[in-house]
Amino acid sequence: MHIILLSGGSGKRLWPLSNDIRSKQFIKIFKTEDGGYESMVQRMYRQIKAVDTDATITVATSKSQISQLRNQIGEEAGISVEPCRRDTFPAIALATAYLHDVQGVSENEPVVVCPVDPYVERDYFEALRDLSCLAQEGEANLTVMGIEPTYPSEKYGYVIPENTDKVSVVRTFKEKPDAETAARYIEQGALWNAGVFAYRIGYVLQKAHELMDFTDYDDLFSKYETVRKISFDYAVAEKEPKIQVMRFAGQWKDMGTWNTLTEAMEEPVIGKGTIGDACENVDIVNELDVPILVMGLKNAVVAASPEGILVTDKEQSSYIKPYVDAMDQQVMFAEKSWGSFQVLDVEKESLTILVTLKPGHRMNYHSHDHRDEVWNVISGSGRTIVDGMEQNVHAGDVITMQAGCRHTIISDTEEIRLIEVQLGKSISVHDKKKYALEE
């Protein structure tokens, strides 16, 4: 089966664990069998592979997520990079063209599109496989998944089937209603439209050529900024007469708020934390290295990361966005393809960060115009290249680099950690020039 995972959005609703560069799908909060934690992306990737080891997975996402995706799911998955945000139809068209033109998948093969962020179990992926088979059979041009509603939600669009069969022709789509209208839809047999659907590749390519002027993947990629923003539902699904819906009654949880996210946690404390005896229904998600103690609270979430600390009533957690929008925050930690960094100290003319370089990885070869840097290697060993000079380094070594000097650090076999001290009057992430490295 071919799957396109839509990995979108910056995740202000799950601040402080999500931020402008780390979306909610990368937060590691789901317990794994070996006692560690995995993110939504990692969980879904693992679940797909468990149901179909041969599944090809393509993640449709923005440039800013590539490093984190590679960090979390490795090099195997395909990534269809959206040069900018252009809503779901261009994104799905681009990913479909990527599958066809770059990966060489035939026009007749089916593909399943689904968002990366619902919390689901194995039966969901078995349903995706069924969806793929239905697309392959070709009774309809488009087969959507309809989730059996558990309450009259205002958060989702609805799809109303002709009948109550497992697979039915779609009568109509409905946009997000108010609760009363939602209840009326449900009486009519409506299902939640979860944004999950399957089609044969040729079908979406044809629709794409009808709506956008391009020749192939490379061409669409290069003119992506100029295409019109339009949703897949509006551009395709709502206009397609040959469309069917397959109902799904298994677990499907939207992980959009701290309230819903913590429902999916297996245990109430992730990280260092203590919940006092007088607490009820309290969860702690702590990415800091210091303990959190909660006493006497009910129905609350405490979440802490290097970016900040949230303490919220669970019901209230859905109102977080304006508060986070009002914060003018520096990014304090990030996962990169080569490892990660965390800001330790911010001063007027210096910035100190902890850098972790994964075994077998390297930084870009780069320089800064407006700051000097010092690397204090605190663990591991590897090589640095500074203005073309290579030297072996290990814990205890100190490397000083003046502004303008080209530098990189390379791990051959061991993880390397270093304290990087940046010094300058105008320290900025944008002050960076990259160079090709000839070894």
Next chain:
Amino acid sequence: MHIILLSGGSGKRLWPLSNDIRSKQFIKIFKTEDGGYESMVQRMYRQIKAVDTDATITVATSKSQISQLRNQIGEEAGISVEPCRRDTFPAIALATAYLHDVQGVSENEPVVVCPVDPYVERDYFEALRDLSCLAQEGEANLTVMGIEPTYPSEKYGYVIPENTDKVSVVRTFKEKPDAETAARYIEQGALWNAGVFAYRIGYVLQKAHELMDFTDYDDLFSKYETVRKISFDYAVAEKEPKIQVMRFAGQWKDMGTWNTLTEAMEEPVIGKGTIGDACENVDIVNELDVPILVMGLKNAVVAASPEGILVTDKEQSSYIKPYVDAMDQQVMFAEKSWGSFQVLDVEKESLTILVTLKPGHRMNYHSHDHRDEVWNVISGSGRTIVDGMEQNVHAGDVITMQAGCRHTIISDTEEIRLIEVQLGKSISVHDKKKYALEE
């Protein structure tokens, strides 16, 4: 007036802002007129000086508090260091001997003893001055302050006066009662015994010689570990027939819990914090550099420091101690006489700290047997001495020191900040040898 401030206790009840080495009296949470914040110690010191600029203040405390006291109130106040904890009678006797033998205060002069941690206003210090005058007049050997109770508290001892005059002979002392008994005491006109009293120096010296075998301050200091633990109330006050009580009806708040402490805060947020619209009676005390957001909580305190994060219902905050006792924590920040340090990163074989050296101060000249260190100077300028070699340093300089090497840094006029990276297999605060420095 001569005042002995009793500055005791480690402050687990106000974790994470107090800890094994920072007691509650050093937390800066009281707003000052210039927009900054001051601690209980600083507030009380300032308040005493405002009422009596000539007051001599002697702080009776343990060795572990000297650095913080000097950091917060400077060099002027006297400090009577208790070599170990021996309850209030030996502590008061030692401080009284210090006043007499070290400071040269005459036996006939009065002295007022009071704890450093109640939250009080100017009228309290005017009352202390009255207390000092009463001791000077000598109608009684001991004059205690009785606080007019506002409720039948179980937390305080009581003193019952003979009559309701401003100053009355004491009929009897009562230990901490249950609430019912407290109510009965109050019906009899009882006052809270706040541990505040005044006497002439000669009186307590005489009591001290009766109960302990010593010649003078130095002698008592040297044999302090061998003296019996006994409270001042038990050893002196409850046995003294010539004793009077002066009533005080002004503000007097015990700052023992987060609940009572936050009542004394002028505004609900100290540090970076946002209280959402749906909150009621929420306070934030944030010593971290990242924001705290609280949504939908009622009657709660959120307190954060480099040691940890507390989220507590206000009423529940008095039950904190066993939870904090159960934590095995490293000290993550400390104020020293020369400045302060904060731990930024802890690894298996390295520790990174931010050091701030106050203008005109220096570290001890010292060495470590089991770790190398690197100083990355990030702001200011001064001098380092490393194995006897002096050199000028400023922001951007890196100084590396092998284990065994003697080193110090000296600020002449500017505050210096540096990132210190410690490297070694067994990093410990106890791995430190100090040396005299000849310049």
